Amino acid sequence: MARKTGSHADITGPKVRDAALRLFARDGFAATSMRRIAAEVGVQAGALYLYTPDKQTLLFDLMRGHLEELLADWQPPAGGPLAQLEGFARHHIQFHLDRPELVFIAYMELRNLEPQNFTVIEALRREYETRLEDVLKAGVAVGVFAVPDTKLATMAIIAMLTGVTTWFRDGGRLDRTAVEGIYWDMVRKAVAAR
Amino acid sequence: MARKTGSHADITGPKVRDAALRLFARDGFAATSMRRIAAEVGVQAGALYLYTPDKQTLLFDLMRGHLEELLADWQPPAGGPLAQLEGFARHHIQFHLDRPELVFIAYMELRNLEPQNFTVIEALRREYETRLEDVLKAGVAVGVFAVPDTKLATMAIIAMLTGVTTWFRDGGRLDRTAVEGIYWDMVRKAVAAR
DNA sequence: TGTCTATCTGAACGTATGTTCAATTCAACC
DNA sequence: GGTTGAATTGAACATACGTTCAGATAGACA
Numbered sequence: 362m363a364r365k366t367g368s369h370a371d372i373t374g375p376k377v378r379d380a381a382l383r384l385f386a387r388d389g390f391a392a393t394s395m396r397r398i399a400a401e402v403g404v405q406a407g408a409l410y411l412y413t414p415d416k417q418t419l420l421f422d423l424m425r426g427h428l429e430e431l432l433a434d435w436q437p438p439a440g441g442p443l444a445q446l447e448g449f450a451r452h453h454i455q456f457h458l459d460r461p462e463l464v465f466i467a468y469m470e471l472r473n474l475e476p477q478n479f480t481v482i483e484a485l486r487r488e489y490e491t492r493l494e495d496v497l498k499a500g501v502a503v504g505v506f507a508v509p510d511t512k513l514a515t516m517a518i519i520a521m522l523t524g525v526t527t528w529f530r531d532g533g534r535l536d537r538t539a540v541e542g543i544y545w546d547m548v549r550k551a552v553a554a555r
Numbered sequence: 556m557a558r559k560t561g562s563h564a565d566i567t568g569p570k571v572r573d574a575a576l577r578l579f580a581r582d583g584f585a586a587t588s589m590r591r592i593a594a595e596v597g598v599q600a601g602a603l604y605l606y607t608p609d610k611q612t613l614l615f616d617l618m619r620g621h622l623e624e625l626l627a628d629w630q631p632p633a634g635g636p637l638a639q640l641e642g643f644a645r646h647h648i649q650f651h652l653d654r655p656e657l658v659f660i661a662y663m664e665l666r667n668l669e670p671q672n673f674t675v676i677e678a679l680r681r682e683y684e685t686r687l688e689d690v691l692k693a694g695v696a697v698g699v700f701a702v703p704d705t706k707l708a709t710m711a712i713i714a715m716l717t718g719v720t721t722w723f724r725d726g727g728r729l730d731r732t733a734v735e736g737i738y739w740d741m742v743r744k745a746v747a748a749r
Numbered sequence: 750t751g752t753c754t755a756t757c758t759g760a761a762c763g764t765a766t767g768t769t770c771a772a773t774t775c776a777a778c779c
Numbered sequence: 780g781g782t783t784g785a786a787t788t789g790a791a792c793a794t795a796c797g798t799t800c801a802g803a804t805a806g807a808c809a
Binding site: 387388389391392469472473508509510513514516517518519520521523524525527528535540543544546547548550551552553 | 581582583585586663666667702703704707708710711712713714715717718719721722729734737738740741742744745746747
């Protein structure tokens, strides 16, 4: 019978994931060793393989989980394209500021994914971009937005919004709500008709 | 006497730099070995140390050279803030699309810099940001721009413009000039007074 | 109390790492 | 044609890597 009280599997598993998240974000996937992760968890390297088949899967699961949560967490709200775009922008900033390490990894470590894993992650990312582009297309169709190219505007907006994670720190000059408002203002103006 | 004809130092040196640039961009600094760089150059690993004191300096020199060239290549043109902002935006896109590998490295490999090297690179980067912020401040002062926070607008604009390197490919649906124009249009609108 | 088994250790595997350096090569000069 | 010295080789150094696995450990059940 499996141990209940005193069983460590339910504790060690998440610990491994958390340690990998923190170390991959800080030092990079290639520069993080399994022994270093194990030390962080308080266990020998061999024990990690009870919780992940290999190092690559550890990275892949972090990325996939992140993007799946991102997709599950935001659906276009009822309302016109302008309200939908505002919802997207504000949610994007909140979601990303809440998970700076995952955001960092999901972008920086793409090249360390094996081909079939990369394909999966890339598809999830494109799905997210399509959500925004659909909002922009709808807005252009009804004349609320004026953008020469919705695909390009999609990339520009996401790059701009995601960039907030590179400099924002809690306790700084501006709080999250203020930052969110200022970014939304720039996005709104950038795609505005007229 | 040093060999002139037949001397390889003037050839091998740049080759080392180019191979490092290409491999760091493709596989990452941590995942690139000195032996791999040497193989690309067509030389044994030991020979690399005639051209660089160590691997870290190879990375640092690439980054510093890139940022120093960026700073040397653009000075605010004569004219009002709007013309200066347009100059900045168009130059930023051109410069970055011309050097996708250096751009990639200069952002991705920051964490692999030793502390004193990081300090130098960070100062150069901040100098570049200040150039843009000064333009924005001047525009706000004369009422040409309306941005609630020039520092934040600086970061947003740079993130948006630099993002073009992540998706743009020559021979795609839009050429460089078209992309440059569309991005400039969004930047202009995003900070416009009105 | 004794058995079971999930959990973990610790050593080992082959391979790779950045860097150093004595020895070698070979084109250019006297 | 012999000498010079810059350019390069190739082996060696200590250390680290991801992964495997036989064996030890210890909490839960009978």
